[in-house]
Amino acid sequence: MRDPVWKGDGKDLRYAIIGAGMSGILAAIKLIERGERNFTVFEKGTDLGGTWRDNSYPGLTCDTPSHAYSYSFALNPQWSSYYASGPEIHEYFRKVATERGVLPHIRYQSEVTSCVFDEESATWRIGLTDGGTAEVDVVYAASGVLHHPNVPALPGLESFAGKAFHSARWDDTAVLDGTRVGVIGCGSTGIQIVNALSSRSARVVHFQRSPQWIMPVPQFPYTPEQQAEFARDPAKIEAIRHDPVYWEAVFRFTDGVTDFNSPQIAEIEEICRRNLEDSVRDPVLREKLRPNYRAACKRLIYSWEYYECVQRPAVFVETGGIERIEPAGVRMKDGTLHELDVLVLATGFKADQVIRPATCTGRDGLALDDFWAVRPTAHYAVSLPGFPNFFMLNGPTGPVGNFPLIDIAEMQWGYLEQLLEPVRQGKARSVEPTREAFDAYEARRIEAAKKTIFGSGCTSWYLDKTGIPATWPWSYQDFARAMEKPVLSEFRYSA
């Protein structure tokens, strides 16, 4: 670092936040709390909420306890149940953003199409679909990893005579009651939709290329008395947030996934196996539902009701290969035709398209697309060499699993605050990780990722195109420790 040049209190920094989902709202609230006013949240949609705006399918439920899936500074005594529904969560983000003064900062229908760093002025020029541009000192990309729907190239899909749509683009005009609905996909979303439709539709065909391990979890409503008690005494909410039994399960999971030979993974596997054996009565169905890969290799499904719902008379599990879609329904490779009125593609998201299609050009014309030619990744999942003052919240290679990503975003924010402090104070104009530090970190991450359960022989959105898990490969506690304080020697501050 050259000699610091003091520019005053640094409050004149200008910020752009890309995306008004959970992470972008968090960033906005934190800037407001610090007295910053010179920032805009660019949101391509017409509403805030990100994931919880885009997904409105029947049965959408958080699979982390609702009191844990809340900002630490905005507890919500009103959660209706242990696992909250999607609309409730969307409403929570709307309420918090409104109360905390975020709304005036959001510019809707403003998709960021480009970010270009200007070396001379150490600023980012933001290009927008609405034709506008903005010049800022700091960019927080909070554009979401599970954002671009993955629509499979199923032959004949366009010929289907009924309604066919991706689960994150729900067609509210589709009739679900008393009709025949096909659900392709067996992630959390596919499972939740089948659960919801199993008592509504005349027939539900659940197409499962690879069945999932199911972790049994409790679900229960909170009574009005409990909600009143939560409002009176927030310590009761904190007790749920810090419930040792819940965190023991989280740590068992995150310790376990780091090593596919660990006793923790064996324990998780045993719980899931017992759940299958004890819950599914028909031996033929039981075998259909038995995965042929390790538990937690794909994102583990947390469900209190799938095995019950899948055994309802209306539900049929299809594990064969799909040949093509026809006007009347789905034709299987064995010739069977499943006649359907509605076809739901619960086929997940293109996680590797994070930030894209926006282009991003850093120092010396370095294109993010080139930097990410093999995989989207970042130094400790938040910053990139060659991209000064450009940070990500819940971006690529962050922790994934069955714990609240709100906590992850809050930890990342705390880390980034410390990193940016010299810039805020005017002691430096920009900060970025050194290429050497990033390369060393990424090499360690890749080596560790190969040993995780995610790389133990299944396909999933966790894997990059070379087959290596694009995830945080160490434990949750390791992540929390890493986020406590940046190692400043790994960063370059430019004056």
Ligand SMILES: Cc1cc2nc3c(=O)[nH]c(=O)nc-3n(C[C@H](O)[C@H](O)[C@H](O)COP(=O)(O)OP(=O)(O)OC[C@H]3O[C@@H](n4cnc5c(N)ncnc54)[C@H](O)[C@@H]3O)c2cc1C
């Ligand atoms: C069905 C489903 C269920 C989930 N359940 C859980 C759960 O139980 N627990 C949990 O912890 N996590 C869960 N997640 C993960 C969830 O995505 C995160 O918890 C969280 O909502 C992510 O917030 P985000 O702000 O980082 O991203 P997002 O919610 O994806 O928000 C990103 C925002 O950025 C906007 N945007 C994107 N690109 C641009 C651009 N170029 N310009 C302008 N705006 C842009 C988008 O429109 C969007 O509003 C779930 C995800 C899905 C899909």
